Amino acid sequence: MKKKWRHKLTIHHNSLLTGFTPPFFYYLKKSTLMHLLVIGCALITGKIIVENHVNLVKKNLQMIEASVQVDMVAMPKYTLKELQNVSTGAPASTPVTPLAENVAPVKEVIKAKEIVQEEEKKSENASIFKVIEKKKHGNFLEKLKQMSSKKVIVKNEKNERPEKNEDQGLNGEKVTALKKLILAGNKQSSGVAIYGSSKDSNLTSFGQYISHIPDRVRPYWRLPSFLMNKKLKCRVRIWLNISGEVTRSEIYETSGDDEYDKRALDAVKSASPFQPLKEDFKDRAMDGDIVLGFPI
C-alpha cells in the first residue's frame, strides 16, 4: 500500500521536476470514479433515511379503518335509524333468551308507544299534512309567523290515488337491492383503507387479510353501560396458526380496567377462528404481528 502511494507520489513529483504532465484522461477517469462513488453513497444514504421515515408513517397509519368525511349537499333523506338498520352482514345484537318458568316478558312499556304505533299505521293511509298558505316573499318574522300558524288541510280522498308504499318500486315490489344500495351509500360509516405499494405486495396482501378481522370481532365486542361511558381503550396482541385460529392472545396495552381488558380478550376468543393464513404473510401472523385496538 505504501509502495503504491509512493509510486504515485513519485509520478507526481517527477512530473513537477521534469515538466511532464500525465494524460488528461488519467485524471478524468479518477475524478469520474470518485464522483460516482460520492453520488452512490448519497443515494444509498437518502434511500435509507426515506425508507425509515416511510416505515414509521406506515406503522402509525396501519390502522385498517380510516375515517371518511361525507359532505352534505342536501338535508338527509333517511333517518339515523334507517341507516343503522342497513344490513352489514354482521349480527345486530346477541339474542335475548327469555326467562323460563315463572317469568314473562315485560308488559309495562310506555302506554303511549302503542298509541303512537297505531297512529303511524293510520297516517300511512291518511292524508298528508299541508300548509294552505303559500309562502310569501316577506321578511323573516313574517315567515316565522306563517310557519307557526299552519292550518291542516286534508286531501280529497276520492281524487287521490292510493299512496305507494315507499318500499315498493314501480311494479309494487318490496325493498329492492337497488334501494339497499342507495341506503348503504347514504350511510355514514368509517371506510377501509388498504396501504401498500407496487414494490411491497406482501403488505397489501397482509393488509387485506387483517382488514376483515374487525368485522369478525365486533359482534362479540360488548360492554356494560358503566364501562361505555369511561372512554377506555386497550390493545390485544394475537398469534394465529395457519388455519386462522387464535393460538395465543395477550394484552398489549392495558386500559387500566380489568373488566374492560377481559371483555376485549373474550371478544377475540369468541371471534376465532379467522380466515386461513396465506403463504406470503403467514409468518407475520404467526409471529404475533397483529394487534387489535379496542376501540382504536
Place this chain on the structure above:
Amino acid sequence: MQSILTLFFLMFTISYSLKTNAEENAGPTVVAVGEANLDKDKMIIQDPYSQNNLSEAQKRAVLEMTKLLRNDFSFYQKKFYLVEALPNNTLVRPATNFDYWAQKNVHYLVTVAAEKEKGDQIKLTVILDDIKAKKQRSMQTKMSSIATIRKIGHEISDAFYRDIVGKESIFKSKIIFVSDRNSRSPRVVKEVYMMDYDGKNVVQLTSQGGIAISPSMSLDGKSLVYSMISSGEIRKRNHNLYLQDIKSHETKIISQKEGINSGAIFMPTGKSIALTLTMSGNAEIYEMNLENKELRKITNHFASDVDPSVTPDGSLMTFLSDRAGKAMIYTLDPRGEEKEVKRISYVGQFNATPRFSPDGKEIVFSSWLENSFDLFRISSTGDNLVRLTKNFGSNEDPTYSNDGEFIAFTSQRIISRVKAEQNIYIMDRDGDILGAITAGFGNCTSPRWYNF
C-alpha cells in the same frame, strides 16, 4: 481502483444493515376493532312485600311506586331490559337466592318492602342486588306518605341508576310546556305548566288568561320567564316579557319594548337573560341584566336574529338568522357583540329552534321539508348532520334531557279533517321514539327540559 471498490463494498454493507434494522423496528400492525356494542343489563323489579298493617290505599300506593320504578328504568331501553316476575306469596322479603337468578341471566334484582309507620307514613326499604357480583349493591330506606310516594320512587330510581351507571338520570327531572286546554272557543288561552319527565304530576304555573309563549326557567328552578301577547287590536298587540317567582307566584313585566320581547332564556349565571327584541326595527338578540334591566347587544346585523340557546358554561350561543338569505343556524360567543359568528347549517329550506345538548357538543333543530317539520341533529361545529324523525307528523321545538340521552319535542298529528292535535313526545338522541307523555291535555307545545 481496488481501494475504491473496497470502499464501495463497505458502504453497501452498512446501508443494507441499516435497512434490515429499520424493518425489524417497524413493530406489529395495529387494526382498530371500533366502538363496542352496549350490553343490556337484565333487571327484575319484583312486586312489593307489603305488611298487613298497611291500609288498602297504602298497599295500592306502594304497588304503584313499584310500577313507577319499572317504568323509570324502561326509559333507558338501551341499557336495561325489564322482565316481570310473578307476584310474591309472602309478606316478608326473603334472602336473595343469587344462584337462582344467575341461572336466569339476571344482572340486577330490585325488591321493595313496605311497612306501616306512625300516622300515615309508610316505611319503604328498597334493595338493589347485583346478581353477577353476588352481593347487595345498594339499599334505600325512605319514609313516605301516599301523596309523596311518586317523588320518593323517582328519588330511589335515580339513586340506583347513579350507582349502576355512574351518572345522573332523568328520573327527577321536570318538563315545562305550554297548553291551550283552558281555551274556550273562540277565545284562545295558553298557559305554562310543569310536569314530571314521564308526563305525570302536571302543575299549572301561570294564570294570566292570555296567550303565553316561549317559557324558560332558571337553572335553580326558582324563576320562570315567558312572553305573552297583549290584548287589544291585532295590529297593535305587543309581545311582553314576564318574570314569575315560582314559589310566591309573583309576576311582573320585565320588558315591554315596542314589538317583540320574546324567546328569552336564562344565562348560566342566572342574573341575566338573553332575548329577542325588535325595538330597533330589526330582530336582534340582547342580554338583559335582571337587576337593572340594562341591555347589551349580542347580535348586530341587518338580518333578523332570533331564538337563542346557550351552553351551560355560557361560552357558546346558537341562534337562528336569515343573514344568508334563508333561515339558517349560527353560533357565536355571547360574551361579545357579533363575536366569532359561525354558520352551522348550509342546507334546508327553513331551519328553526336550535337547542344545545347539555354538553354543548350537539345542536338539535327542526327543519321544514316539503310538507312538515322534522328534527335533525348536528354537531356544534357544523358537521355530522343526521335526520332523527320521518313520517311521524310534524315535529318541532326539540329540547334535550339533562343527561343528553333523550329529546322531548312537539309533534302534530292529524285527528280529523279540521283538527290536528299537538302533544309532547320523547325519543332517544338517535331518533328512537319512546312515545307521547301528554295526551288529552289540549295542544301541548314548547317543551323545555330541566333538572333542578
